Amino acid sequence: MADGTGREAYERARKAVDTGRFEDAIAASEEAHRLEPEDGPIRELYVGLHLARGVRLSAAARDLRRQAIVERNIPVGEEFQDTDTVKAAFQRALDAFDAVLAVEPDNEKALTMKASTLHRFDRAGRREEALGLLRKISDAHPENRQVRLVIKKVERRCEECSDSGFCPHCAGRGTRTVLRIKGKCERCWGQGICLKCGLL
Numbered sequence: 001m002a003d004g005t006g007r008e009a010y011e012r013a014r015k016a017v018d019t020g021r022f023e024d025a026i027a028a029s030e031e032a033h034r035l036e037p038e039d040g041p042i043r044e045l046y047v048g049l050h051l052a053r054g055v056r057l058s059a060a061a062r063d064l065r066r067q068a069i070v071e072r073n074i075p076v077g078e079e080f081q082d083t084d085t086v087k088a089a090f091q092r093a094l095d096a097f098d099a100v101l102a103v104e105p106d107n108e109k110a111l112t113m114k115a116s117t118l119h120r121f122d123r124a125g126r127r128e129e130a131l132g133l134l135r136k137i138s139d140a141h142p143e144n145r146q147v148r149l150v151i152k153k154v155e156r157r158c159e160e161c162s163d164s165g166f167c168p169h170c171a172g173r174g175t176r177t178v179l180r181i182k183g184k185c186e187r188c189w190g191q192g193i194c195l196k197c198g199l200l
């Protein structure tokens, strides 16, 4: 177990995890994985860290989008386009899941999270891609009822939010102004996402 050429980088990655230095941990795990791609514990750490990074980046991209909507003051119902910064943030999250899938093509968590990120990012443009990933899980695990429900959800257009994915009550802002007082949108708990389709 991790006693070859990648050992030193592996130990460094573990130490960085223990002391909460996430980026150092990622870098060291990549180094260890490059040196010993076949080693089990090294791969496990690499996969775990990249999954965590993807989950974190996917949530951050969604937050960034909400902030951008607020800053640009986009009116309700107006055609919405992500800024380049928001697009790049989603792409970084997708890259993290792709790093996992390059090593473990059948990793269920990575397939699920990548599908969910595609659905958040650009559901009109990348719906088929997201469904392809989910069907891959479903084919491998016919007993998985959860993934079948998610597939049904992704296949359908959401009427609640006109399939935009944004909370229809605050138009994705996360806040509402009632009697000139600005407060957190109670329908989406300030997240700005449609709760009917957004919680994948």
Ligand SMILES: [Zn+2]
Pocket (backbone or CB within 6 Å): 158, 159, 160, 161, 162, 163, 164, 165, 166, 194, 195, 196, 197, 198
């Ligand atoms: Zn919706």
Ligand SMILES: [Zn+2]
Pocket (backbone or CB within 6 Å): 167, 168, 169, 170, 171, 172, 173, 174, 175, 185, 186, 187, 188, 189, 190, 191, 192, 193
């Ligand atoms: Zn809301």
